Amino acid sequence: MSGGPRRDTKWWGWGDPDEEPRVPEESLAVLREAIGDAEPWTRPAAAEEVRLPEPRRLPPSLTEAVGAEWVLTGHEDRVRHAVGRGYADLARLRRGGLERAPDAVILPARPGQVERVLEICSAERIAVVPFGGGSSVVGGVEPLAGEHGRVVTLDLSRLREVEVDRRSLTARLGAGLRGPEAEAELGAHGLTLGHFPQSFEYATIGGFAATRSAGQASSGYGRFDALVTSARLLSPAGALETGESPHTAAGPALREVVVGSEGVLGVIPDVTVRVRPAPAARRYEGWFADSFEAGAEIVRAMAQEGTLPDVVRVSDEEETRVSMALSGPGGTAGRLFDSYLGLRGKRDGCVVIIGVEDDREAAARRRALAVRKLRAGGAAYVGRAAGRSWASGRYHGPYLRDALLDQGAMVETLETSHTWSGLRRLYEGVRDAIRGALDRQGTPGLVFCHLSHAYPDGASLYFTFIARRRPGDELGQWAAVKGAASEAIVGAGGTITHHHAIGRDHLPYMESEVGPLGLGALQAVKDRLDPAGIMNPGKLLP
């Protein structure tokens, strides 16, 4: 990498600084109707206006480790690394003051420099927060010092090596590669990783690995953790590397301990992942199911028969209604759906998006199998325009969120998964809990959901809620709703996170995921790999 650290995103929100947040005029009425009149939400004009604590002094050895130009202590760089991109992060930025910021941002160029930094920080008892794209929505990059006096953020964006094994269809990818960068490198070999989460444009390979990310096409390509064939971890106690072949019976799978470790055990400098030939055909299309339940049953049938498309997404009734009314993928799509479905006499029901990415023949074959299940389940074809509309807006959600925030809305998403048997109760429980909590806050709003990431044994649910913010108490309001949703998830036996990770926000629920002994086992690994407890304090492990 040349040209210094990345500063090519908005410091206060999502993505490209040239893309101004905008809610189309026609959608504002819908929003107002749903959440009432909201007080517009301003934001500081410049990063310099965001108040930060004074940086604490760091040992010069850190500068020697990576070179002075790669230890950043400027105000804007500290702001850029002080928060992720969850609603609570954005709310704090808009408030204009952060209680915490890294004392410095360190950008190692090589794994050896990472090791040196960890060595120094262990000796000096300085907390270290690994940082990839900074797109965590669960407080994963929050610069908490834990029991230590100081905290540095380790920005891994310079670790971008790529090594392709064309014959084995694997690639070792540096942690700092953003989604599009990895795809470009692989594309030069005619390959794809196939990992396209909503954060794709800015999130990084290391972040995908550390958080067990899942992408929009993960029903086909697999979750990121399923793509990893070999993992490497640089911990304060040394390096750990799993064998080249993941197909082994040599004891517990340490690869699966490194993956998902969220920076608390060490730094993932790179991972080796399965890649595939870049598909010649990408076909996305819209269908309309009679109900959310009917759509879910169609997906279950596909998943259990082994004929899932790569992308599969079923919106519930409310998400269908909202996406037809609001801008983004639904604005155009809404009109398309209307005209198609009017012809078929269907008005109520749920949007289903499917997508197949493969060589032409396989794509046609796989689509035909999927279509058979859709028709058997009573779904009506809406067309490719709806699919294209979804695809063109697939990374747009976070931009739209900023625009809604400007309008004075609280917008948050959360996700879970369960077995097919447990899914309905989980869906109703979480939906009703969010609605109830919003009501209790005096801010009733929109609560909707889609099912995506299907598996033979279950599926994920992704909830979005939009409500009028409570000016001055945005964080209290958010915590109340998030807490109610989380309790409902735990109560229904779902997982607290299907692909956003634990971070800081889900910490209270980690014990219900793995039990006290599971926590003890993970803590034992941490104590062994990070004896000084410097790695990402306050995340994942209570």
Next chain:
Amino acid sequence: MSGGPRRDTKWWGWGDPDEEPRVPEESLAVLREAIGDAEPWTRPAAAEEVRLPEPRRLPPSLTEAVGAEWVLTGHEDRVRHAVGRGYADLARLRRGGLERAPDAVILPARPGQVERVLEICSAERIAVVPFGGGSSVVGGVEPLAGEHGRVVTLDLSRLREVEVDRRSLTARLGAGLRGPEAEAELGAHGLTLGHFPQSFEYATIGGFAATRSAGQASSGYGRFDALVTSARLLSPAGALETGESPHTAAGPALREVVVGSEGVLGVIPDVTVRVRPAPAARRYEGWFADSFEAGAEIVRAMAQEGTLPDVVRVSDEEETRVSMALSGPGGTAGRLFDSYLGLRGKRDGCVVIIGVEDDREAAARRRALAVRKLRAGGAAYVGRAAGRSWASGRYHGPYLRDALLDQGAMVETLETSHTWSGLRRLYEGVRDAIRGALDRQGTPGLVFCHLSHAYPDGASLYFTFIARRRPGDELGQWAAVKGAASEAIVGAGGTITHHHAIGRDHLPYMESEVGPLGLGALQAVKDRLDPAGIMNPGKLLP
């Protein structure tokens, strides 16, 4: 379970006591030609003749925990639980004396009884060896006391509960269920697990989970570890249970730590696994590829295209030659191959077996895709009879081994895996290392291999070697050859075990699998879950 502990297998060898080992007369000549004249190998006439150390006294609380009739201290029961079914185990049994045997065999009826036994043994410092089908070929059930004075074997055969979730296509299966028992239970629901290792008839669900087993149809159904959706571990420090949905981003996957833990962290009383509708069609068939390399390339193409059959197996030139000459799957098949291939002018080359298990339409579709790759790779169709012959003999190998031992042969198998890029070097290195070691022992013999269990990124190799035993030095001879093969595996970057596990025999190579820090991390987990160090000492972790 009623009727007391299982005693329905040979105490001295594999399987059904009514099935007498036999090498067909026509094959004896082939064997003699390959390994020379061997001195027949006798075995003790009865289990009572096998010398064992005297059992040590155990606390009465153990008897109270499970009931007196479920604490076995009889000679035959101790012999039955003193060894697994590796070559070294069988050689020691034939020698008529074992250095170690459990002081008692304990058969808990419920998970609660397991917990009570672990509690007592922790307090009393008694080593505990979990025992499923006793089919370990790597010393996994060896009753080592470690630093403790006494050792009990915990036979889990009474833990056979079954709970099916038809809607989610999952089933919770008790650890003590043998392969056919699990299939029978699932079959009553129209389901199958699809896990068919060679040990299928006697190995158990708990053993599959503890060792990361892979079956003959795992290219389609997946390795056992890939089938597990939720795992439970009863450790001396308490119970650990992973969530119902494995599709979670909540930190490192503890499920993958329980699976493969080989009894050193605790007891797996049951696991929840993915199941499938029982296939209406099972079609196995034989093909003939130009060479092992050509056959492997065909499998790679299938695996990377996503069109692998459920069963795929490519024998190398030597295995092809031997299987055509020797009895078992090859005896009949050999003649079939001869007649088919003679017609096609192919004489040299390699047998390929493929099998598809699915509903009729999907089976036909999937077979057609596989056939296209076989033809593209230059393979010739041999027919279904060859496939049926393979299928009918698929669990017969261990019986044949006993018969060859009677003839005075050493017979051993070992397995590894690598990426496609690393496979050729691994194959040649291990094959040559075994040949060389046999030569140095003065017992040149047969060394052959097949590729099975294919993945998009690599495949496993399964080696068999047969040589004249060195009477009186069987274990020294075996250790020399096994050691040379293991060093070659490590040298070529393969894993020391693709599906047999680490146990005692692969212990010296565990560090090259995960490195010193990986061992440290696993040991830290063990120290937390098993502070007294009673669980299966001397296995998995050095």
